[in-house]
Structure formats: C-alpha cells, structure tokens
Amino acid sequence: MAASMAFSTYIIKDVYFNDYHGRKNFALARFLSAHYDHREQGGIHFIEQKARLLNLVGINTPSKAMFLPAPFTAEQPTKPIIGIHAGASSPERCWPAEKFTRLIQMLLAQHPQVDIVLIGGTNERALNQSIIDGLDDGRENVRNLAGKTNLKQLAACIASFSCLVVGDTGPLHVAVALKTPVVTLFGSASTAGAAPIQDLHLHRMVVPDDKNEGITAIRVEEVYMNVNQSLRANARDRVSEELT
Structure with a gap:
C-alpha cells in the first residue's frame, strides 16, 4: 500500500501464494507470487524465498547473511x-x-x-x-x-x-x-x-x-x-x- 501511494513504477512483493482466500479465479493472481506456494511446498526459509523472488527479476543475492545497515554504538555492560x-x-x-x-x-x-x-x-x-x-x-x-x-x-x-x-x-x-x-x-x-x-x-x-x-x-x-x-x-x- 505504501509503495502504491508513493507511485512506485514496480512493486515486488511475496504474498506466499497466488490466489486470494482460496479464490482460484482471483483477477490479480498473475500479479502475485506464483512461483512458490507455501501451502503446497513447506520447509523453505523466508530469506531463501525472498532471494528466489529477487533472482526472478535479475537481482543476484550472493549472501543471505543478515546485518544491520544503520550505524549504532553497542552498549558496554559491566556484567552479563x-x-x-x-x-x-x-x-x-x-x-x-x-x-x-x-x-x-x-x-x-x-x-x-x-x-x-x-x-x-x-x-x-x-x-x-x-x-x-x-x-x-x-x-x-x-x-x-x-x-x-x-x-x-x-x-x-x-x-x-x-x-x-x-x-x-x-x-x-x-x-x-x-x-x-x-x-x-x-x-x-x-x-x-x-x-x-x-x-x-x-x-x-x-x-x-x-x-x-x-x-x-x-x-x-x-x-x-x-x-x-x-x-x-x-x-x-x-x-x-x-x-x-
């Protein structure tokens, strides 16, 4: 919704399945994540799932390690x-x-x-x-x-x-x-x-x-x-x- 209000040209979103509340003829099905359906194929990590989605549009993800991009100063406690x-x-x-x-x-x-x-x-x-x-x-x-x-x-x-x-x-x-x-x-x-x-x-x-x-x-x-x-x-x- 936020991306739509920002007039984004393209919106890439993984909604985990390609229908809507079980409606097989959902009109927007082709705009959803048809490549992977969580109800039929369990056992994949969400990070891996997002990486596959990015790969579909030509974005390579060489590392799936998480990190915080925002700088911060860690606290230095005196005891555990x-x-x-x-x-x-x-x-x-x-x-x-x-x-x-x-x-x-x-x-x-x-x-x-x-x-x-x-x-x-x-x-x-x-x-x-x-x-x-x-x-x-x-x-x-x-x-x-x-x-x-x-x-x-x-x-x-x-x-x-x-x-x-x-x-x-x-x-x-x-x-x-x-x-x-x-x-x-x-x-x-x-x-x-x-x-x-x-x-x-x-x-x-x-x-x-x-x-x-x-x-x-x-x-x-x-x-x-x-x-x-x-x-x-x-x-x-x-x-x-x-x-x-």
Missing part, C-alpha cells in the same frame, strides 16, 4: 545481561507470562551476578511489568525497557546481551543479525521458515513436546537449560577470542 522479549504479534507466539517469571527466578538463583532486561514496544510494557511483579525476589536485577528505545537504541541494547530469550518475532532477527546468542521459543515443531540460518553455533531453538498445545507446552526447565548452555558457550567463545 540476559535479554527477554516476551511479546509477539499474535497470542499463539507468546509464552505465558508466569513461565517467564519462573524462568527469571531460576536464572537469578543460579546467576545472581546477571541482570535481566525485558524489551518490547510500548504495548508490551504492561506484560513485562506483570512478569516482574510475579517475582518473589531479585527485582532489583530486572529492568523493563519496553517502549523506552527506538530501533537504534534497541539494536545497541540487544548487542550487549549475553543471551536473548525470544519468540518468533522481530527482535529474534535483530539478534541474529547482530550475532547475539538467542534461545528461541517456537509454537510449532516446524521452524524452517524463521529459524536462524547463520552462526548456528550461537543459537538454540526450543519447540513444544506436544505440538497440539503450541508454545504453552514448552517447559520452563527446558528453556532454563538452554539459556545456561548458551551462557557457558558464550563465555568459552569470549575466552577463546581473548587467547587469540
């Missing part, structure tokens, strides 16, 4: 920070707030030296606060930054994290582009479309044991274990960099 993004664009992508509370409680009990930073947009501030309010102790180690950062400030914040716990949502991809380790919570066993495709040694994915229950079925203990593994691996990487 675990980031958490609890919100998402739709409820089925959100892990329950009470589980985030339990995760934070377990992490602070094991790692009292770390800070916990909850990020998000303005509309996620109340969600983050409900997570903090549920804590028995350790609130002084937890900050709610939802709605307090613009995009550059958010990137600087995420770049400082030792690990980010996040669902299938925007900050996940920002973290991957910044090479910040992530523990990603997926609501489905199918992660091919959005899982990290670069620096795989940095990232961990958690999917529900019971696919019928979605993301709510992911156990706190499993996320806690993955965060601990990420922190240990990140510490080893830092030592290795210092030695070399």
Whole structure:
C-alpha cells in the first residue's frame, strides 16, 4: 500500500501464494507470487524465498547473511545481561507470562551476578511489568525497557546481551543479525521458515513436546537449560577470542 501511494513504477512483493482466500479465479493472481506456494511446498526459509523472488527479476543475492545497515554504538555492560522479549504479534507466539517469571527466578538463583532486561514496544510494557511483579525476589536485577528505545537504541541494547530469550518475532532477527546468542521459543515443531540460518553455533531453538498445545507446552526447565548452555558457550567463545 505504501509503495502504491508513493507511485512506485514496480512493486515486488511475496504474498506466499497466488490466489486470494482460496479464490482460484482471483483477477490479480498473475500479479502475485506464483512461483512458490507455501501451502503446497513447506520447509523453505523466508530469506531463501525472498532471494528466489529477487533472482526472478535479475537481482543476484550472493549472501543471505543478515546485518544491520544503520550505524549504532553497542552498549558496554559491566556484567552479563540476559535479554527477554516476551511479546509477539499474535497470542499463539507468546509464552505465558508466569513461565517467564519462573524462568527469571531460576536464572537469578543460579546467576545472581546477571541482570535481566525485558524489551518490547510500548504495548508490551504492561506484560513485562506483570512478569516482574510475579517475582518473589531479585527485582532489583530486572529492568523493563519496553517502549523506552527506538530501533537504534534497541539494536545497541540487544548487542550487549549475553543471551536473548525470544519468540518468533522481530527482535529474534535483530539478534541474529547482530550475532547475539538467542534461545528461541517456537509454537510449532516446524521452524524452517524463521529459524536462524547463520552462526548456528550461537543459537538454540526450543519447540513444544506436544505440538497440539503450541508454545504453552514448552517447559520452563527446558528453556532454563538452554539459556545456561548458551551462557557457558558464550563465555568459552569470549575466552577463546581473548587467547587469540
């Protein structure tokens, strides 16, 4: 819509299928992405899908690695920070707030030296606060930054994290582009479309044991274990960099 209002000569958009709400005779079908139908061919990453679309119009994509083109200055924390993004664009992508509370409680009990930073947009501030309010102790180690950062400030914040716990949502991809380790919570066993495709040694994915229950079925203990593994691996990487 924005491209149309800007009088763009050409608009290249991938809408994932070439009909409209199941209408086989949709008049605009030839203007949509007829080369690939997600309902018939699953298991392709969205980045790969966009690269194929660009290739169709003669644009080569030699690298599919993500990066942030906007300059920013990364924060320099004095102690490890675990980031958490609890919100998402739709409820089925959100892990329950009470589980985030339990995760934070377990992490602070094991790692009292770390800070916990909850990020998000303005509309996620109340969600983050409900997570903090549920804590028995350790609130002084937890900050709610939802709605307090613009995009550059958010990137600087995420770049400082030792690990980010996040669902299938925007900050996940920002973290991957910044090479910040992530523990990603997926609501489905199918992660091919959005899982990290670069620096795989940095990232961990958690999917529900019971696919019928979605993301709510992911156990706190499993996320806690993955965060601990990420922190240990990140510490080893830092030592290795210092030695070399």
